[in-house]
Amino acid sequence: MTGSHTGRARALADAVRVPYWLDRPERPDPLPPSHGATGTDLLVVGGGYSGLWTALLAKQDDPDRDVLLVEAGTCGWAASGRNGGFCASSLTHGLANGVDRFPDEIDQLERLGRENLDAIATAVADLGIDCDFERTGELAVAVEPYQLDALAEDAALARRYGHDVRLLDADEVRAEVDSPTYLGGLWDRDRVAMLDPARLAWGLRRAALGLGVRIHEHTRVTGLRADGAALRAETAGGPDAIPGSVRARQVVLATNAFPPLLRRLRAWLVPVYDYALMTEPLTDAQRTSIGWANRQGLADTGNQFHYYRITGDGRILFGGYDAVYHYGNRVAPSLEQRDATFTALADHFFTTFPQLDGLRFSHRWGGVIDTCTRFCPFFGTAYDGRLAYAAGYTGLGVGATRFGARVMLDLLGGGDTPLTRLDLVYRKPLPFPPEPVRAAGIHLTRWSLARADARDGRRNLWLRTLDRLGLGFDS
CATH class of the missing domain: 3.50.50.60 (FAD/NAD(P)-binding domain)
Structure with a gap:
């Protein structure tokens, strides 16, 4: 198992520091600027x-x-x-978040989300966009025993709103994708497509x-x-x-x-940096060792979660876990690289798939995400x-x-x-407080989420207070 510092360094040694999706010859030539x-x-x-x-x-x-x-x-x-x-159908960052925040119209929002995903599929076909669009669904996996109850609750909620989900035990989930860390899974089969984003x-x-x-x-x-x-x-x-x-x-x-460009938006928005790794293409033997024949998108169910998927050319993208905020809503190209996070992701990757020991990463990158206190879009x-x-x-x-x-x-x-x-x-989300309270609150929340992951999901007083206020920070 590539768990040592030397093994992680070897796996990351050749990874170029650019997004994989953008690092390809089919990238179109830039259009001229406006003068x-x-x-x-x-x-x-x-x-x-x-x-x-x-x-x-x-x-x-x-x-x-x-x-x-x-x-x-x-x-x-x-x-x-x-x-x-x-590419998810949810307009509310998941059904549970939508039920909590928009209970009176969640049926309508779920219908609109399904129609929107169908419209994207139609547009991709009608416009001839070659982006590897696949209606594979998403597989959420439990990697700690306490997460199994949450999967069962999510399954019951999804079925209440007519979604096609399948709850899997440890053997069933490992028959889909084989990792020794998996204790169970929930395959959401109708609300997520996978595609090539660039x-x-x-x-x-x-x-x-x-x-x-x-x-x-x-x-x-x-x-x-x-x-x-x-x-x-x-x-x-x-x-x-x-x-x-x-x-x-x-x-x-x-x-x-x-x-x-609109000053009022600064109170509602926080930029956070997310990071990802991309492997080199897997060999046939490596693919056989993990299965993954149905090509679902995957995510584990901790607060600090990982998301991962297999690409059209047989690589694995592995990202998430850290969501990093910088004081004063800072956004800068230098923040797109964070070696501590890449090392942690590499370690987590080989913990998830020890049978892929020796696989190398070809790309490492980061990018900035806009978030708000309700975790789903707002308009005005x-x-x-x-x-x-x-x-x-x-x-x-x-x-x-x-x-x-x-x-x-x-x-x-x-x-x-x-x-x-x-x-x-x-309706607008609740605003974030100004600095320095903003940064202090976000960092305290990230620490609390990590602590909850280490304590079987138990939320401390700070997280419970945020839950009551409708505030939070989603990693």
Whole structure:
């Protein structure tokens, strides 16, 4: 078993420090930045899933609408190209969280989530997006005895809402994926698809361009202000940061965890860094040793949990466990690498799969996730309804961003729609406190979650207080 420091170092020695998904020759060439002054009907700020779905849907709704998307890097380079590729139907970061926070409309939210996942599947097929989309479902595994009761409770809740789940004992779960750490599992078979996240982003970009969306990459929006009946975004484009501007009738903010252009969002959002490893391709013998014929996404059920999946080319992505916040909502490229976390993940990987001793990691990377106190997206408008935003997806944005794009377009339309009437849409999460209380509270919560994992899930006074207040920090 590769449990020694030397073994972990050997496994990580050749891992390049870039996201695997983005490190491939099919990556599209960047589009030119925006220079000078221009105008548009709809300006979309941000070229991740949220912005790309918004631009695409807006153009499908009205082919005559001029839509301009600007992205500070390249489309899909941030969270949309760094995640695990779990595309879930849940709009509420899981059914249990939705039941707790939106009990009066959870049936409707579950239906909307299923429709949204089906719509993504249809779009991928109709638009010819080659992103390895597979309706495999997700397998949650218990690795401590106390977690078995929670799996049974989750199974009962899922069945109450009509979901296709299967509770597995130790032998059954190891017949699906063989790890000596597994004591039981819950296979959710209808609510999660697996996909290649970067290829999804690149495919949405290509489709949007094909419909006539104008896209400028390497174009950063530096300011936003009212300009008569419109809004004006100040921009800086290209390596020389040539200034420019965009006058837009309407604006969508789809900037995820990055410092928001709208000051009010700072109270509701916290950026946390998540990390992942990718292995080299497994040999046939290695694949046989672990099984995994049904290719489900996997996650264990601790507070500090791991998520992992097998890729189209037979690698294993293994991520999670640490969710790291930096004082003052700091976001910086230097924070995307954290050797202590990579070493811990490598150790946990070989504890999970000791039969893969000798396997090496090809890539290691991190990325920033936007989270809020209710762990699922929130929405709103500003500038008298001329700007709409969505944020706070907390790691489940691969699927929910398409729903969020539809919500933002409804909000910009100004009408009363089934989506704009949802509690999910018009209610805001509780704000985080200002610094230094924010950082102290988050670090105390992370310590408490780790302590709960070490004490058979028993939550201390701090966590129980957060539960009562509806606040928290999801690792």
